[in-house]
Amino acid sequence: MHFPRFRIFTWIILAINALFLVWIIVGTASRPTATTATCDSLDLQTCQAASDVGTVIGVGLIIGLWVAADVILGILWLITRPKTRDCPACGRTVKRGRLDCKACGYNFAQAQPVVQTQPKPPLNPTVQS
Missing domain, CATH: 1.10.287 (Helix Hairpins)
Structure with missing residues (x-):
C-alpha cells in the first residue's frame, strides 16, 4: 500500500x-x-x-x-x-501538466495504465547475405 x-x-x-x-x-x-x-x-x-x-x-x-x-x-x-505529482502505477515523479508517465506509460487523462506491447520477432527470420 x-x-x-x-x-x-x-x-x-x-x-x-x-x-x-x-x-x-x-x-x-x-x-x-x-x-x-x-x-x-x-x-x-x-x-x-x-x-x-x-x-x-x-x-x-x-x-x-x-x-x-x-x-x-x-x-x-x-x-x-508542488510542480510534480506521483504516478499511481509506478510511483515515479511526473511533472504536472503531462498526460502520461514516461516510465510506465500511465495515462493520467484516462486514469488507467497503458499496456505497452513490443513488436514480436518474425517466425522465420531470413538471413540476408
Missing part, C-alpha cells in the same frame, strides 16, 4: 492548529476562580460572571485568530503546491 507523502508545509499547518487548540484548552482551564479577596467591592456572583465573560471574550479572540491563520495558511498551501 502506498501512503501519500505530506509536504513540509502541511506539517507546519498541523502544528499551528495543534498550538491553537492547546492555547484554548490551557486558557479555559487556567481561568481564575472568583474569591472575596479578588473581587474587591463586587459580590461573589457578579465577580464570577465578569470572570466568565472575560474568558469567553478571550476564547473568542483566539478562535478568530485561529480562523484567520487557517485561511491565510490554506491560501499559501494552495499557492505553493
